[in-house]
Every structure is written in C-alpha cells, then in structure tokens.
Amino acid sequence: MANRRTVERLQSRIKERVAYCIQFELADPRSAFVTVLAVELSSDLRNVKISYSVLGDEADRTKVAHMLEHAGGFIQRQMGRVLDTRHVPHIRWAYDDSSEYSDRMDKLIRQARDKDDEIRQRSEPEDTP
Secondary structure: OOOHHHHHHHHHHHHHHHHHHHHHHOOOHHHHHEEEEEEEEOOOOOEEEEEEEEOOOHHHHHHHHHHHHHHHHHHHHHHHOOOOOOOOOEEEEEEOOHHHHHHHHHHHHHHHHHHHHHHHHHHOOOOOO
16 A cells, blocks of 8 residues: 555656657547546556546547557556556546536526526616606
8 A cells, every 4th residue: 555645646647647648659640639637546556547538529539438448558558667666557547528517517507697687687677767
C-alpha cells in the first residue's frame, strides 16, 4: 500500500504521460479530439482508471474507444517508462460524459430562465396614461 502523496504524485505523472502519448506519439487521426480528464490509481499501484472525453458525436466516441483499447499496450509501455514502480499499472479506460451533462443542464437552465422572463413580462401590468 502506497501513501496518499505517492499515489497523487504517480497519478499526476501518469496523466501527463498518457496525454502526451495520445497527442503526439499515436499516429492515429482519431486521437486528435481526446482529452484525458482524470486518473485514479489503485492503492496497490496495480490498476489505473483513466477518464477521457471526446469532442464529437456517438460515432466518434466509439471510434476513439476502439482506438484506445487497441493502443492500450503501447500507452502502458510509454507510461511505464516514466514511473519508478515495480509494476506498470494496468490501464482501464472510462469515458466521462460530465461535460455533455453540464452542457445539457446549462441549456435547460437557460430555457427555464427565458420562460420565466417571458411569463414575467406577460404578467406585469401595462402602464396606462
């Protein structure tokens, strides 16, 4: 079991290395719109969950998921080069849709505000001279 500071330091190094690898070392055009959002390393340093997002639609997300699974071994080897651990953590990819969810919520809030403004304007008494 590693202490919390060690895990946080390794998570930071993993995130930087994986993001760099996806952006600059993969010769795959599908990697252009991938953003590494978070890294969760297990306390025994054997497994790592990497959360990512993709700019695009459902088809783009599916293509990127296949690309990441296919390139996982390469990315894991590249990640292992910068870690000072006995074992290289096994990568598990997780798509994070929080940005899409926040966009949907923002849109709903704006629609509700617009509707409130519309109702308020209709209910205000008109000034008659």
